[in-house]
């Protein structure tokens with residue numbers, strides 16, 4: 485599990501660590517890790533040209549000590565001090581002693597620029613002087629120390645000038661900004677340097693491959709299809725026939741024992757949709773019956789409210805997707821049952837009456853507020869999908885190529901999450917495992933190129949088999 489802690493949690497853990505470690509030891513651990521990561525990035529240290537941009541706090545201290553380590557190994561290290569009167573004394577002395585230079589303006593070229601302007605002590609966007617300097621150096625490769633300066637650490641918010649890093653070297657633990665967009669986009673690749681901190685449970689996590697393998701439902705030796713769980717899909721309509729097929733294809737990935745497909749309207753009206761579903765998935769059973777979870781909404785159109793009411797009449801977990809999201813409140817909400825809502829930013833904006841840009845600007849907060857308001861798990865789908873539990877916990881999915889942003893991918897995901905619910909996972913696990921499997925299946929189907937929603941669905945069984953082979 486990748487765990488992200490808040491600034492307050494990190495501060496508390498650091499205090500405890502300071503009490504039992506020699507003065508400056510933690511900063512030296514951070515600086516050593518940072519210097520190693522910089523050396524790896526540069527490929528060679530001797531003769532490398534390094535620019536440090538240093539602010540007033542300990543983030544600058546880490547940066548100066550790392551710069552000193554590189555200078556001792558033969559790098560040419562220049563340093564711009566943004567608050568010359570308040571620079572970390574020990575760090576600056578170490579850099580000077582190692583041959584590093586303080587410069588008023590940066591030279592013409594560097595192999596890397598190191599952002600030591602501000603770390604977890606920061607608030608708000610970069611101030612004008614720092615913003616002007618960073619803006620003038622945007623062509624350089626940037627390494628952010630702990631966090632990219634100007635980006636909100638706890639919320640991942642970006643609302644003004646900030647450092648856009650190629651690599652972020654963080655210390656002790658991840659922070660939410662490293663996982664949650666839009667802040668995560670400013671981090672680039674994230675590298676964690678362990679400081680041996682004693683940390684509490686993390687409010688924000690990202691499942692890793694072995695976590696997903698441990699959570700995947702597996703059939704008991706004597707399982708039959710009903711003990712493995714039946715997932716019911718109420719999706720598709722005359723206008724959106726394909727949505728029914730794609731929802732079923734996600735549900736029929738093999739993680740549940742059986743799929744029931746229930747189209748809207750009479751069997752006669754639904755005949756074209758049924759024909760498509762049966763052609764693609766002859767194993768799906770058409771018609772109502774007992775299920776352990778419902779998936780409702782994709783391509784439902786005008787039938788969404790009727791379909792959602794019918795699903796909610798059964799006292800089983802439910803995935804509310806696409807068109808059903810906009811009729812959730814008129815249908816009385818999910819009423820205490822395990823449930824997953826699967827909006828993208830536009831859908832969540834409509835559900836909550838907030839402009840889409842505001843949802844996109846605060847993905848962590850938006851998903852959390854929606855989970856609290858609707859009283860169930862909310863999966864805000866995006867590049868880094870945020871799965872929020874009503875109690876405030878969050879799991880972020882960081883796998884999944886941008887090629888996954890393709891029509892119908894969401895239908896497959898809804899079906900997949902429904903299968904996991906039917907197999908017995910909690911709503912929180914089903915949503916976070918489903919989102920991870922979905923992203924990883926897209927990468928498996930076509931590692932570096934375009935992928936269709938149907939191909940994502942087809943790759944799910946092989947992806948799961950690989951996870952189970954590797955084991956937790």
Ligand SMILES: NC(=O)C1=CN([C@@H]2O[C@H](COP(=O)(O)OP(=O)(O)OC[C@H]3O[C@@H](n4cnc5c(N)ncnc54)[C@H](OP(=O)(O)O)[C@@H]3O)[C@@H](O)[C@H]2O)[C@@H](O)CC1
Pocket residue numbers: 498508510511514539540541542543544546601602603604605606607608609610611614629630631634655
């Ligand atoms: N202590 C240790 O041994 C260890 C420390 N560690 C390291 O310490 C870091 C935390 O250090 P910290 O607490 O000193 O705060 P820090 O992030 O440097 O910033 C404070 C300064 O930034 C300024 N500032 C604020 N906002 C700004 C903005 N928008 N734009 C520009 N400037 C802004 C603000 O200035 P002021 O408001 O006072 O003018 C203030 O002086 C942590 O991230 C990690 O790197 C770890 O390695 C573990 C070991």
Ligand SMILES: Nc1ncnc2c1ncn2[C@@H]1O[C@H](COP(=O)(O)OP(=O)(O)O)[C@@H](O)[C@H]1O
Pocket residue numbers: 828865866867868869883884885886887888889890891892893894895896897922
């Ligand atoms: N830039 C991106 N990188 C990776 N995955 C993405 C990106 N944008 C969207 N996705 C994923 O693609 C899927 C799109 O689903 P959705 O928006 O419901 O589309 P549709 O309604 O057409 O099926 C979601 O799983 C989402 O997380």
Ligand SMILES: [K+]
Pocket residue numbers: 543599600601602603628629630631632633
């Ligand atoms: K920084």
